[in-house]
Amino acid sequence: MKVCLQIQAAIDQRAGVGRYVHTLVPELAALRGEDELSGFYFDFRRKGSPFAEELIKNHPYTRLPGALIQQSWKRLGLPAYTRFAPDADVHHFPNFIIPPLPPGPKAVVNIHDCCFIKCPETMEPKNRSYLRRRMRATIRRADKILTISETMADEVREAFDLPPDKVKATLLGPPPSMNDLPENQVDQRLKTLGVDGPFLLHVGTMEPRKNHVFLFKIFEALKYFDGKLVLCGMKGWQVEPILEAMAANNKADRIIHLDYVSDEDLVALYRRAEALIFPSLYEGFGLPPVEAMRQGCPVISSDGGSLAEVVGDGGIVLPLGDIDQWTDAIDSLFSSPDRRARLINAGHKKASHFSWRKCAEETWEVYREVSSQ
Numbered sequence: 001m002k003v004c005l006q007i008q009a010a011i012d013q014r015a016g017v018g019r020y021v022h023t024l025v026p027e028l029a030a031l032r033g034e035d036e037l038s039g040f041y042f043d044f045r046r047k048g049s050p051f052a053e054e055l056i057k058n059h060p061y062t063r064l065p066g067a068l069i070q071q072s073w074k075r076l077g078l079p080a081y082t083r084f085a086p087d088a089d090v091h092h093f094p095n096f097i098i099p100p101l102p103p104g105p106k107a108v109v110n111i112h113d114c115c116f117i118k119c120p121e122t123m124e125p126k127n128r129s130y131l132r133r134r135m136r137a138t139i140r141r142a143d144k145i146l147t148i149s150e151t152m153a154d155e156v157r158e159a160f161d162l163p164p165d166k167v168k169a170t171l172l173g174p175p176p177s178m179n180d181l182p183e184n185q186v187d188q189r190l191k192t193l194g195v196d197g198p199f200l201l202h203v204g205t206m207e208p209r210k211n212h213v214f215l216f217k218i219f220e221a222l223k224y225f226d227g228k229l230v231l232c233g234m235k236g237w238q239v240e241p242i243l244e245a246m247a248a249n250n251k252a253d254r255i256i257h258l259d260y261v262s263d264e265d266l267v268a269l270y271r272r273a274e275a276l277i278f279p280s281l282y283e284g285f286g287l288p289p290v291e292a293m294r295q296g297c298p299v300i301s302s303d304g305g306s307l308a309e310v311v312g313d314g315g316i317v318l319p320l321g322d323i324d325q326w327t328d329a330i331d332s333l334f335s336s337p338d339r340r341a342r343l344i345n346a347g348h349k350k351a352s353h354f355s356w357r358k359c360a361e362e363t364w365e366v367y368r369e370v371s372s373q
Contacts, residue, residue: 005039007021038058082102094110111135113283144366173359174294186268294347
């Protein structure tokens with residue numbers, strides 16, 4: 001069986017779908033056996049693939065800019081994707097939309113969340129419009145739809161009136177690279193980052209969906225915590241109001257924004273943080289809480305999207321809106337060491353249920369299922 005994965009997101013994005021592709025490819029490669037795994041991407045600027053040839057057979061297209069071809073797909077519905085990509089029995093599109101794919105090869109597509117339906121005000125208008133315009137055609141062409149949580153699988157089925165077997169949830173996990181940082185390197189990494197003393201942590205792109213403004217209000221309202229709030233995440237869409245709210249906070253001098261950090265630095269932050277505070281409006285999975293639980297960092301999360309499923313009894317899950325609930329939950333970690341220890345143990349147990357290897361195994365099962373149809 002020949003499988004071709006569209007790896008464009010791994011070149012263009014470090015977070016989100018890019019992180020999904022970056023982490024999934026090595027796991028898929030480890031399980032391919034006699035099957036062939038290739039990756040297609042547009043490389044007009046000769047950036048090259050992030051993946052070695054022993055992991056995936058790279059097929060770059062370099063003659064025309066990818067953006068030009070993608071605009072033609074959006075506006076005209078042509079040319080055919082197979083004019084550029086290699087021959088394959090199964091094409092896997094991890095970024096929501098299937099481009100013009102003629103009959104013949106099977107198509108697998110990821111719909112990571114239904115934000116464009118459930119939380120549209122938090123998306124860039126052009127992206128929201130694009131997904132709404134193209135989603136039904138993608139669903140018709142897809143032989144199988146992958147989601148990253150059972151919650152999202154149910155939302156996709158309900159939104160598009162799909163039979164249960166059309167959609168498969170392949171849950172994510174903590175990246176394997178996060179298991180390798182020696183404990184004796186943790187404090188030095190924090191020193192290099194300029195982080196010391198007690199701190200609360202938030203991980204996520206600075207954009208409306210992550211709900212930073214509410215996070216700042218929680219931090220400002222804390223009465224018994226005199227440490228810092230550390231933010232990890234690149235600046236995204238509509239970041240200006242977020243930065244303004246951060247600057248206006250009464251504790252602005254105790255808020256540190258680190259932008260994007262490496263997995264190794266992120267591990268160091270998780271291991272020393274008092275807690276991960278994650279008041280997101282909506283998540284298709286919620287990788288930072290799982291990463292934090294795996295590293296022994298207590299998690300206090302919203303119930304937005306799939307978070308109640310993913311965090312569950314491994315953390316504290318709260319509705320949004322009542323700041324007192326959030327500050328009480330944070331204060332309880334400092335006032336009760338036993339509760340903190342129980343929460344850490346529960347988080348470890350919950351995180352152990354998630355694995356990228358399992359995700360890759362289930363993805364290969366889907367490839368084989370659709371190729372035999």
